[in-house]
Structures are given as C-alpha cells and as structure tokens.
Amino acid sequence: MTATSQHVCTFRLDGHLYGFDLAMVREVHPPAPWVVVPKAPPEVHGLVNLRGRIHLILDLRQMLNLKSLAPSADHLFILFREVAGESFGIVVDAIGEILSIDGKDLEWKETERNPKSSKLIDGVLTHGEEILTLLRANALLGALSHNRVKQGAGS
Amino acid sequence: MEDAALFEEFRIEAQEHLTRVADGLVRLERCEGAVLIEEVNGLFRALHSIKGSAGFLGLRNVELVAHAAETLLDRVRKGQQQVSTSLIDLLLQVNDRLIALVEDLEASNSADVSSILDRLKQALESNPSAIPEAPKPESTHQALPTLIQPAGQDEKDPGSHHHLLLDPDRGRTIRIPVAVADRLMTLASELVLVRNQALKRLEPRDAAERELVQRLSTVTSDIQRTVTSTRMQPVGTLFQRFPRVVREISRQLGKTIDLVLQGTEVELDKGVIERLADPLTHLIRNACDHGIESPAARLKAGKQAMGTVKLIALHEGSLIHVIVEDDGGGIDPAKVGRKAVERGLLAEDERASMTASRLQSLILRPGFSTAEVVTDLSGRGVGLDVVQSNIEAIGGSLQIESELGQGTKFHLRLPLTLAIIPCLVVEAGEHRLCVPQRDIKELVLLDGTAKARLEMGHDRQVFRLRDQLIPVVALAELLGSPVVESDAPRFLAVVRGGSGCLGLVIDAIRNPEEIVVKPLHAALESLDIFAGSTVMGDGQVSLILDMEGVAREAGIGHASAAVVAQPLAKVEEVTLVLLFEDGAGARYAIPLDAIRRVVRFKAADVQYVTGRAGIRLPDGIWTMRRLEDVVAGVAPVPIPDAGYLLLPKATSGDLLGLVLAELIDTALAPKVLQPVIPAQVGVMGVAEVCDKLTLFLDPAVLLGSVEGGR
Numbered sequence A: 001m002t003a004t005s006q007h008v009c010t011f012r013l014d015g016h017l018y019g020f021d022l023a024m025v026r027e028v029h030p031p032a033p034w035v036v037v038p039k040a041p042p043e044v045h046g047l048v049n050l051r052g053r054i055h056l057i058l059d060l061r062q063m064l065n066l067k068s069l070a071p072s073a074d075h076l077f078i079l080f081r082e083v084a085g086e087s088f089g090i091v092v093d094a095i096g097e098i099l100s101i102d103g104k105d106l107e108w109k110e111t112e113r114n115p116k117s118s119k120l121i122d123g124v125l126t127h128g129e130e131i132l133t134l135l136r137a138n139a140l141l142g143a144l145s146h147n148r149v150k151q152g153a154g155s
Numbered sequence B: 001m002e003d004a005a006l007f008e009e010f011r012i013e014a015q016e017h018l019t020r021v022a023d024g025l026v027r028l029e030r031c032e033g034a035v036l037i038e039e040v041n042g043l044f045r046a047l048h049s050i051k052g053s054a055g056f057l058g059l060r061n062v063e064l065v066a067h068a069a070e071t072l073l074d075r076v077r078k079g080q081q082q083v084s085t086s087l088i089d090l091l092l093q094v095n096d097r098l099i100a101l102v103e104d105l106e107a108s109n110s111a112d113v114s115s116i117l118d119r120l121k122q123a124l125e126s127n128p129s130a131i132p133e134a135p136k137p138e139s140t141h142q143a144l145p146t147l148i149q150p151a152g153q154d155e156k157d158p159g160s161h162h163h164l165l166l167d168p169d170r171g172r173t174i175r176i177p178v179a180v181a182d183r184l185m186t187l188a189s190e191l192v193l194v195r196n197q198a199l200k201r202l203e204p205r206d207a208a209e210r211e212l213v214q215r216l217s218t219v220t221s222d223i224q225r226t227v228t229s230t231r232m233q234p235v236g237t238l239f240q241r242f243p244r245v246v247r248e249i250s251r252q253l254g255k256t257i258d259l260v261l262q263g264t265e266v267e268l269d270k271g272v273i274e275r276l277a278d279p280l281t282h283l284i285r286n287a288c289d290h291g292i293e294s295p296a297a298r299l300k301a302g303k304q305a306m307g308t309v310k311l312i313a314l315h316e317g318s319l320i321h322v323i324v325e326d327d328g329g330g331i332d333p334a335k336v337g338r339k340a341v342e343r344g345l346l347a348e349d350e351r352a353s354m355t356a357s358r359l360q361s362l363i364l365r366p367g368f369s370t371a372e373v374v375t376d377l378s379g380r381g382v383g384l385d386v387v388q389s390n391i392e393a394i395g396g397s398l399q400i401e402s403e404l405g406q407g408t409k410f411h412l413r414l415p416l417t418l419a420i421i422p423c424l425v426v427e428a429g430e431h432r433l434c435v436p437q438r439d440i441k442e443l444v445l446l447d448g449t450a451k452a453r454l455e456m457g458h459d460r461q462v463f464r465l466r467d468q469l470i471p472v473v474a475l476a477e478l479l480g481s482p483v484v485e486s487d488a489p490r491f492l493a494v495v496r497g498g499s500g501c502l503g504l505v506i507d508a509i510r511n512p513e514e515i516v517v518k519p520l521h522a523a524l525e526s527l528d529i530f531a532g533s534t535v536m537g538d539g540q541v542s543l544i545l546d547m548e549g550v551a552r553e554a555g556i557g558h559a560s561a562a563v564v565a566q567p568l569a570k571v572e573e574v575t576l577v578l579l580f581e582d583g584a585g586a587r588y589a590i591p592l593d594a595i596r597r598v599v600r601f602k603a604a605d606v607q608y609v610t611g612r613a614g615i616r617l618p619d620g621i622w623t624m625r626r627l628e629d630v631v632a633g634v635a636p637v638p639i640p641d642a643g644y645l646l647l648p649k650a651t652s653g654d655l656l657g658l659v660l661a662e663l664i665d666t667a668l669a670p671k672v673l674q675p676v677i678p679a680q681v682g683v684m685g686v687a688e689v690c691d692k693l694t695l696f697l698d699p700a701v702l703l704g705s706v707e708g709g710r
Helices: B002-028 B033-056 B060-077 B085-103 B114-125 B139-147 B158-166 B178-201 B207-229 B242-253 B270-291 B295-300 B333-342 B348-352 B356-364 B384-393 B547-553 B558-569 B699-703
Strands: A005-013 A016-021 A025-029 A044-050 A053-058 A076-080 A088-092 A094-102 A121-127 A130-135 B232-234 B257-262 B267-269 B307-316 B319-326 B397-403 B407-415 B420-428 B431-436 B440-446 B455-457 B460-465 B468-474 B490-497 B500-506 B508-516 B530-535 B541-545 B574-581 B587-591 B595-602 B606-609 B612-617 B620-625 B642-648 B656-660 B662-670 B683-689 B692-697
Touching: A005 A076, A005 A088, A005 A130, A016 A094, A044 A076, A044 B541, A053 A076, A076 A094, B002 B033, B002 B085, B002 B242, B033 B060, B060 B085, B060 B114, B085 B114, B178 B207, B178 B508, B178 B530, B232 B270, B242 B257, B242 B270, B267 B270, B270 B307, B270 B319, B270 B384, B270 B407, B333 B348, B333 B356, B356 B384, B356 B397, B384 B397, B420 B490, B420 B500, B431 B508, B440 B460, B440 B500, B460 B500, B490 B547, B500 B547, B508 B530, B541 B547, B574 B642, B587 B662, B587 B683, B587 B699, B620 B642, B642 B699, B656 B699, B662 B683, B692 B699
Parallel strands: A016 A130, A053 A088, B257 B307, B431 B541, B468 B500, B587 B692, B620 B656
Antiparallel strands: A005 A016, A005 A094, A025 A076, A044 A053, A076 A088, A121 A130, B232 B267, B307 B319, B319 B407, B397 B407, B420 B431, B420 B508, B440 B490, B455 B460, B460 B468, B490 B500, B530 B541, B574 B587, B574 B662, B595 B642, B606 B612, B612 B620, B642 B656, B683 B692
16 A cells, blocks of 8 residues: 655665665664574575664565675665564665655556565656666565575585 | 553552462461461451452452452451461462452453352351441441551551552562563673673773773673663562462371472572473472371371471572472382383393482483372372473473482572573584584584594484484584585584484584573574574674474484484493593593402502502502503503502402592493404403593403503
C-alpha cells in the first residue's frame, strides 16, 4: 500500500537507484567489520556489532539478482526500524537524497520474471532521467531463502 | 488501558503477598505465643491488603475469599480459634485458590468460588461463637484499629488498600521489563568495550588527564557490575516454596521433618534460579522420601524422631554452592552396588574394585532407583540422572557425599549466571568460533604421530581415543571453507554431541574467553549448528557452536553412535593401578595388587651402606632402589629429601623397595597395553591413564629379578 505522499530514502547499488520508505529506515551507518555466517543463505552478508546490538546484514545484490560485486570500499549500512523486522540492515554502495514522492507518480511494475525479487519491489517511478525502484523493507527478511547451499567439497 | 495497568499492578502486588502468606502459614504450625500472634498479624495484613485492593478494583471473588480467610485468621489472633493442621491445610488451599484467581484477574469474577467459601464458612461455624459477616466495604475499616502496630516496626499502614499504588514497598523496588534490563546489560558491555578501545588510544598528557581517564574507567566498571546485578535474585525466592513441599511430603509419609534454610540471601542469576526449581524440588523430595528414615527407625538408630533436611546456599568465587543435606540413613554402597549389578549397569568384578563413594554415585546413573517401595513421591521413573543432566545443562555439577547411617549430602555447584559462559575461541578455516567449555571433554594435538592422527573408517574419518573410536568432523569443511592442505599441526577437540563423543578438527586454538551469549538472529534460527552469537572483546561478532547441531549437520546420529558405543559397552578389562611420577614429569603405573604398602620417608630416615641406600622399617631393613635401577633408559634421579617407598607384596627373600618421588593417585587402567617400541626392560607397555601417557612397570622388577637391566 502506498500513501498518497511519502518520503523515500534513496540509495545506489550497482549503479541503480533504489529507495525505501523513510518510515522504515532507522539510520545509515558507516561500515563496520562483519562476520560471515557459515551455512547461512547466500543473501546473508554477515553479522555486525553496532553499539552492542548484533545486527544481521543482508546482501541486497543477491536478493535482486544483481551482478554480485563486492561492496564498494565506501559502502554503508542502512539499518531498519523494528517495524521492518528485528535488528537488521543491508549493504549499499552509496546513499542518495531523501525524496518526497506522490503515489500518482508510481508506474506499477510488470510482473517480474523472478518471483523472489518481485515480492521485494513495491513499484517503479521515474526520477529525472533515472528510474527509481521502490523496495519493501518489511519483505526483506521473509525473502531469505532457507534452503541452505552447501559450499565447498566435503569429503 | 488504565484499568489493565491497575490490574497488572494489583496482580504483581497480590502475588507477592500470597507468596508471603504461603510461607507464613507453614511457619505457623511451629510457633506459639507472641511469635504466633506476630506471624498471624503478618498474614492478616497481607490478606487484608489484598482484600482492600480487590474491593477497590471490583474484583468481587478475590475480595470474598480473602475476606473469609482474613476473618478466620482474625479469630486465631483473638485466641478464638486453635491453630490446627486442618486449619493450615484449609488456609493453604485458600491461598492456592487466590493465586489462581489472581493469575487470571479478568476471569476471576466469573470463577466459581462457592466450594472454598463453603469450607471457610464451615470452619468458622465449627466454633459457634461467631459467624463471619459478609464483606461489606465498611468491614475493612472496622478491622483497622486492631491492626495498628507499635511505631518503628517495619510494617505497612494497614489502610494502604486505598493507596495500592503508593505502597511504601514500592519506593524500594521498581519493576522493569526484562528486555530493558537485557538492553542495559548489552549497553554496559558495549561501554566497557569502548572504554577498552579508548584506553588503548588515549595517552594522557598530564596527571589531570590521567585522573580523568582513570575515573571514566572506574565508573564504567561500576556501571557494568551494577547492571549485571539487576539480573540477580536471592535464592530465597526459590527456597521459600520448600517448607510447604516438605510439610506436605512428611505428612504423606508419616515422618516429621524439619527443613532448615541457610544462605537464602545468596544471589543467583534469574535464569539459573528458574532452571534450578525442578531439580531442587526433586532433591528435596528425594531427601524426605529416601533419605530420612521413619520415626521408628530413627529412634532405633538412636536419633531424634524428627529428621532434618538442610538446604544451604553459599557463594564462593565464581560459583554458587547449593547443598541439600539430610540426617537420614545414608546411601548403602553395598546395596547400590548389588542393585547396579542386577540392573546390568555394572559388572560383578567392576563392583569389587569400586570405592564406596563411587558406588554411591551410581545412583546418578540412568535407570537406577533404590526405592524398595515405589512411592507416589519419588521413584516415578524420573531418576536422579535427570536431576544431574538438568544441573549440567546450566553448566553446573552434582556430587554426592554420604555416610551410611549418618545422612546424605547432595552438593550442587552452579555458575553465577547463565548469560555468561566460558568458551574456548577456536579457528577453523577463515572462521573464528566459540566452543562452550562445558562441551569440551579434552583437546588432542594432532601432530601426525602414531598416537595422534586421524584414520579412515569406511567413509568417515575417525580418531582412536584410547580404546574408543570417535567420529571426526573437520570443522572448516563443515562450515564450507575451502580445504587447505597443510602440515601445520591441528587440534582435535573431543566434544559431547550426537548422543556420544565427537572429534572436531580445528586449525588453531586462540584463548579461553568468558562470553555473553546472545540468541542468534531470528532469521538465522534454522542454522542449528549455532547456539547463539556474542560480541568478543575486540568488538567483533563471533558465533557459538552447538555441538548437537554440528553432529546432525555432519550426519553423525544414532547410527554411528552405536559404532561408538560398541567398544564402550563391552566391559573393559581394567585393573586398578597406582600412579606415580619420577620427579622429572614422566608418569608410571604399577598394578595395585602387586603392592604390599607404601611408606613415606624423610632424608633423615635413609641410611647408606656401601653406596646402597636403605631404610629401617618394623619388618626389617629395606634396600631402596630408584627407578633407574630397575627400568632401562631412565634418567638417574637422586633419592628425594622426602618421598615414598613402595614395598612389593611378593619378595624373593631380599627386602627391596622402590623409591617413588611423587604419588599421583590410584586409577582404573586398561589391562591390554600397547607395546613400547623399542622394548624397554622393566616396562610392560604403555597406555593413557587420566589423560596422560603412562608407562606400566612390570611387577617383576619389584622382585629384583631384572636388577641390572640397564
């Protein structure tokens, strides 16, 4: 559901412009050393300790099927409010401006070919020359694949 | 909304009162005179306060029941009613009913309280002098004048029912959600972390700055300590339920038992206290049922008819000791031994070699119950083994000390807190992980030598730990790290997991660390190889391994557990040996049945004749021989200033004793030994005993037959 007017926190990932409803975003955090979680779904970037609370950081590239580049050197974490799920965030390449958009601007997406990422996409709109994809923060944790991927050869 | 908050306040308040009432009622039986009146007054006030508040909130049923009980107590106070067992029973039931009503306040008004009210009414009518008046709102006021206490007593104003929310007790405690306390704890740990990192960076330029840094540091530590203490609760909150438990049991069993509580002020983590409740209840019941004898048997044994069960809590270092002690009949090791053999828990020859205390501790084995008669109290199939595993699950241990005819002591050692557990930090591949110390049985250095290498058993790596075959899991591979061939020595952590033992290959051992366990993020809950996560001293997150999960992940389940169990199930050929050291760290064993006795000597006792050392003992002069005299290839060690002389059972005429520098212990050791290569005169073989490589001496050396073997 999209309100007639909302604020959107935009960010960049692999050169694309994305945005989350600002009401879902708690803060943008500078990078912190993270710990890889073995056996976790590939969308899990790792765990970080931010002010004594352990946060799960997701790799949105994996979730959106983007080219899986390593995060940029000056990457940032976007952390979400509790309404979106328990202490978690995502890695982004760069943070953009806060936009105020009108519900009318939304050009609703075509059915995505990838059912996994389509659940995450709220809508698409144009912002100047660019395409801004609005994402649903509260759908992120639910989109984690729980079929564990076995890595490496075991013998 | 406001009503709900008021109800909640009342519920908490009433629960506290009712706990005190239950406690006081049990005490009532034992006191008389002024003390009795004092106790009754306390109970009266508690019920009165509940009644007042309940009336104020329109909780009619709670008010009615509390009022009737209060009336009954009032008559006790005025000497119109005798304190009898049946009266206390009734009041305890009233208390139970009130607890149930308070538990669900919303439904309390529609609950049926007629039966309990009828019984209260009967009790009141049994004495025809007075019939309780119906609880009118005014009645509470009428009761007031008699309640006023002399000044200086630590009691509430009995009129406080109008000021429920201004209860003076509330000034001394506040209630906060556990989540807030946990968050505070987290923040305090984080503050310590930041402090530590800051201290490394900051270089105070002068005394003033140094003092500032110092103060910051002290205050930070104080905050952490204080915040940690918010999770602590006195064990008294748990102990106070037991007088009633004991009272009920002793009546059912026809015994008189006094429960003595000590150290109720000792504080423990709330989590530990909660998980201690069941095991402790079991131990107390056990002490009353199996420990304390019947009054007749006690009198016959020259004891008081009344048995005593002591429940003691002590704080010592980082541990809390909880002791359940009875002065009953004690545990008969012979009887336990027989039972164990009957149940197939023990082999007959094994029994013979066991000490009394080891036999006694057999009652902790699964499938053991010595109760001759299965009573309704204990012996319901839940054995002491469950108690033991419950205690171990919270990182504690359970020990039994018992003297036949004198009593039994169950000794619990518990960690102060659940939230902090000692862990070993290990590395596997690129991962750093925590292994809880309580899961680790031992660590083996895999240096590729014959004794310490992995073997392939069918399709799985195994490790031969003494005579046990344990499945091995390469942790790095399990976690998906690329396999790196390396000659660097690795470690094998032998851990509990998958209904048996499990060997975990790790690349490096970092350091032991006390960690604060935090649950794993909810989205990762399906990863059962991890028990949780933690923030390490360097501020980074680390994952805590769950051994059961690791075993499952590695496919080590019951099938291979059977393989593990098989060599174990066969009763090992064991023999009792004396362990000693030569003074240079090497360990030796000699079968106990080859030894007559061991005597202690001092340098002054030793006499030298033509280069040989001797010692005069009542049965003659014994020649003292050193280890190097009887075993080939042993570095010479001079006769110590004080040591032990081993006197063999058999002698070949000459009295030849063996000097032992240091006695270690006696232990069970395998009969089948591994040969020493190259063969060494005087040594039968080698085996691992008590986790140390031990050379087994040939008892023949004691006879002197291999004299000059070097």
